[in-house]
Amino acid sequence: MKSRQPALSLAADAAPEGAPQVRVRVLVEAPQHSGLTGPLDYLAPEALPPGTVLRVPLGRRIVTGVVWDTAAAEGEPAWADDQLKPVVEVLPDLPPLPLIWRQLVKFAATYYQRSLGEMAMMVLPPELRQLDAVQWGRRLKRLTKALAKPPEDSAVPEALPEPTPEQQAVLAALAHPPADAASSTYLLWGSTGSGKTEVYLRQADRALQAGGQVLLMVPEINLTPQLEARVAARFAGRSIVSLHSGLTPAQRLRHWMLAHLGLADIVLGTRLAVFTPMPRLGLVVVDEEHDPSYKQQDGARYSARDLAVYRGQLEKVPVLLGSATPSLETWFNALPQAEGGAGRYQRLTMPSRVGQGSMPRVRRLDLSREPKPRPGQEAPPLAQALLDAIGERVARGEQSLVLLNRRGYAPVLQCSDCGWKSECPQCSAWRVFHKVDRTLRCHHCGLTDRVPRACPHCGNLDIHPVGRGTEKLEEQLAAALPEARVGRIDADVTKLKGALEDKLASVHAGEVDILVGTQMVAKGHDFRRITLVAAVNPDAALFASDFRAAERQFALLLQAAGRAGRDASVAQGSEMWVQTWHPDHPLYSALARYDYESFAKQQLKERESAGLPPYAHLAMLRAEGKTQEAAQGFLEDAARLVEELAAELGGILLYPPVPTAVQRVANIERAQMLIEAGSRPALQRLLSRSTERWLALAHQHRPRGLVRWAVDVDPLAI
Numbered sequence: 001m002k003s004r005q006p007a008l009s010l011a012a013d014a015a016p017e018g019a020p021q022v023r024v025r026v027l028v029e030a031p032q033h034s035g036l037t038g039p040l041d042y043l044a045p046e047a048l049p050p051g052t053v054l055r056v057p058l059g060r061r062i063v064t065g066v067v068w069d070t071a072a073a074e075g076e077p078a079w080a081d082d083q084l085k086p087v088v089e090v091l092p093d094l095p096p097l098p099l100i101w102r103q104l105v106k107f108a109a110t111y112y113q114r115s116l117g118e119m120a121m122m123v124l125p126p127e128l129r130q131l132d133a134v135q136w137g138r139r140l141k142r143l144t145k146a147l148a149k150p151p152e153d154s155a156v157p158e159a160l161p162e163p164t165p166e167q168q169a170v171l172a173a174l175a176h177p178p179a180d181a182a183s184s185t186y187l188l189w190g191s192t193g194s195g196k197t198e199v200y201l202r203q204a205d206r207a208l209q210a211g212g213q214v215l216l217m218v219p220e221i222n223l224t225p226q227l228e229a230r231v232a233a234r235f236a237g238r239s240i241v242s243l244h245s246g247l248t249p250a251q252r253l254r255h256w257m258l259a260h261l262g263l264a265d266i267v268l269g270t271r272l273a274v275f276t277p278m279p280r281l282g283l284v285v286v287d288e289e290h291d292p293s294y295k296q297q298d299g300a301r302y303s304a305r306d307l308a309v310y311r312g313q314l315e316k317v318p319v320l321l322g323s324a325t326p327s328l329e330t331w332f333n334a335l336p337q338a339e340g341g342a343g344r345y346q347r348l349t350m351p352s353r354v355g356q357g358s359m360p361r362v363r364r365l366d367l368s369r370e371p372k373p374r375p376g377q378e379a380p381p382l383a384q385a386l387l388d389a390i391g392e393r394v395a396r397g398e399q400s401l402v403l404l405n406r407r408g409y410a411p412v413l414q415c416s417d418c419g420w421k422s423e424c425p426q427c428s429a430w431r432v433f434h435k436v437d438r439t440l441r442c443h444h445c446g447l448t449d450r451v452p453r454a455c456p457h458c459g460n461l462d463i464h465p466v467g468r469g470t471e472k473l474e475e476q477l478a479a480a481l482p483e484a485r486v487g488r489i490d491a492d493v494t495k496l497k498g499a500l501e502d503k504l505a506s507v508h509a510g511e512v513d514i515l516v517g518t519q520m521v522a523k524g525h526d527f528r529r530i531t532l533v534a535a536v537n538p539d540a541a542l543f544a545s546d547f548r549a550a551e552r553q554f555a556l557l558l559q560a561a562g563r564a565g566r567d568a569s570v571a572q573g574s575e576m577w578v579q580t581w582h583p584d585h586p587l588y589s590a591l592a593r594y595d596y597e598s599f600a601k602q603q604l605k606e607r608e609s610a611g612l613p614p615y616a617h618l619a620m621l622r623a624e625g626k627t628q629e630a631a632q633g634f635l636e637d638a639a640r641l642v643e644e645l646a647a648e649l650g651g652i653l654l655y656p657p658v659p660t661a662v663q664r665v666a667n668i669e670r671a672q673m674l675i676e677a678g679s680r681p682a683l684q685r686l687l688s689r690s691t692e693r694w695l696a697l698a699h700q701h702r703p704r705g706l707v708r709w710a711v712d713v714d715p716l717a718i
């Protein structure tokens with residue numbers, strides 16, 4: 001990495017004549033494309049330890065930076081002192097970011113092919129990067145004042161449930177790791193409702209007792225409130241902070257500071273929390289480790305799950321990955337070598353549900369045997385048998401959850417005369433009809449218009465919705481079961497702050513008989529009175545081109561099933577219905593037996609023969625352009641540039657560039673190129689040596705219509 005002098009030099013004009021000056025190397029926010037990839041040199045009046053947060057001039061601005069190291073690496077040009085600008089100020093009383101933090105940032109930047117400065121600044125609380133020393137001082141004063149206040153009358157800690165035998169066995173294993181253990185990363189593989197959370201809490205308690213801090217990670221903010229309440233009840237009197245994107249900037253800064261100062265005992269957060277400096281870290285828990293939300297989908301596309309494992313190794317603290325349906329990567333890592341796995345993690349299992357709870361019986365409903373509606377007659381919203389089963393639940397005062405992974409009223413509007421469809425003018429996608437506010441909305445670029453009264457092409461007044469989303473299903477169910485109270489939870493109804501909490505509370509309070517929802521309600525929620533879960537239209541994933549689609553669908557359906565029968569008093573007779581055209585598909589038969597293990601085995605076999613992860617390692621080079629040719633043209637040249645290198649490294653395949661699944665979004669064309677390698681080191685070597693070349697190449701391609709490009713290491717969707 002080169003060290004460069006900032007564009008506009010003010011040449012030490014603020015330093016008093018003759019004052020001794022020390023060189024510091026500072027990371028500032030600089031995206032990869034700026035070419036400023038490494039730390040920049042500045043002058044400070046005294047030596048500043050690495051990790052110090054300070055303000056430095058950059059061009060015409062003053063920006064926040066972090067002292068990285070003190071001396072230029074060998075082979076880097078050394079700037080003469082009089083060419084360097086002085087540091088403006090240091091943020092007072094902010095302890096330097098620890099070595100571990102810097103190591104983690106460095107690893108993430110290298111592994112995910114981003115600049116160090118971008119990575120370092122991205123993982124700091126946004127507000128910290130905007131405060132000058134005076135503002136920061138004021139913040140800190142307020143924070144310390146708040147801390148000086150005696151803690152509020154702490155609630156009496158809740159009574160601890162007696163661990164089940166399975167929990168006991170797992171806790172014993174965690175307390176006595178085998179001496180020859182390769183690592184202290186554990187996979188806790190436990191059914192939904194097996195009491196994994198209880199294990200996290202007990203293990204957290206041990207870490208706290210030993211004086212440690214606990215990092216507890218969850219996939220989505222919408223799942224934090226319930227867990228937050230449980231953690232708060234268990235650890236009353238402890239300092240617990242949350243970290244996720246739903247906080248205000250001020251809250252986020254405050255929580256981060258409490259963690260960094262070692263004052264917070266427990267940090268409960270989403271993927272961004274993995275970078276929180278915690279001086280006494282004693283345990284990392286990653287709940288629902290398989291969840292795709294752990295992977296950042298833009299900018300630095302890091303996997304917080306993988307970084308958590310890395311961090312655990314760095315800090316020599318145990319990492320507990322929990323799931324009922326582990327990602328195949330994690331499963332492979334936890335599978336003993338004797339069984340064909342990597343044997344890297346230790347696997348702990350809890351197959352049974354706590355208490356009398358049992359998993360619902362899975363019923364596959366064969367759609368091909370449903371009667372066709374007579375001409376002029378509308379088909380029932382769900383197969384009649386399923387509708388009847390839901391009706392019975394309503395009559396008994398039990399709840400049902402109906403899942404449909406498509407929000408809106410109908411995915412497309414169509415003119416019955418000329419065939420016009422509600423295409424998005426900016427994307428290669430249909431605009432979705434939302435009946436509540438009578439809009440057509442593009443779910444890719446957001447373009448929203450009122451629904452036209454007549455066909456924009458031919459003026460025909462008869463334009464009708466085709467297909468069905470959650471809004472329509474809600475309406476249909478309310479019509480078919482008029483005595484039922486139907487509710488809906490999806491990204492549309494939960495846009496407003498607090499709306500999701502309100503909706504969930506009304507479900508918990510029993511004010512909803514039938515809940516229609518997208519995948520956001522399938523995960524994690526501890527619904528007590530749901531006895532029937534139905535997947536309305538889950539078949540698409542069986543034939544998707546994405547090799548992870550089946551894995552994701554299996555996890556989702558099993559999670560969804562886990563929402564039913566959670567309370568022993570209603571567990572008997574609870575059911576998971578799957579409406580399908582392919583009732584004998586292996587995915588559904590494995591689901592019907594709750595047999596993750598054989599599903600994983602079969603999937604791993606397929607992956608192995610197809611040369612896919614975890615047996616191969618992938619990176620995706622993505623490009624966006626004004627035209628598809630511009631995007632693909634860049635990728636073709638990018639491949640050509642590194643072909644030789646790839647051949648030299650061996651075992652690397654560069655696939656031809658192709659348009660992405662939705663190829664045009666907001667008038668930008670998108671294409672991608674898959675890179676497949678037999679080994680991770682080979683892939684890393686290829687990428688680290690290619691990135692600079694691609695940067696230069698991108699420069700040449702800009703005039704030809706290239707807009708953006710990026711590397712996605714270990715991409716989730718391909």
Ligand code: ADP
Pocket residue numbers: 161162163164167190191192193194195196197198199354355526
């Ligand atoms: P998971 O996280 O594996 O889905 P949870 O930890 O949410 O499961 O546990 C499911 C339910 O069982 C919760 O209501 C929890 O309070 C209860 N539970 C967990 N462990 C015990 C236990 N040892 N004794 C009694 N109830 C328990």
Ligand code: ZN
Pocket residue numbers: 415416417418419420455456457458459460
């Ligand atoms: Zn028309």
Ligand code: ZN
Pocket residue numbers: 424425426427429442443444445446447665666
């Ligand atoms: Zn659009």
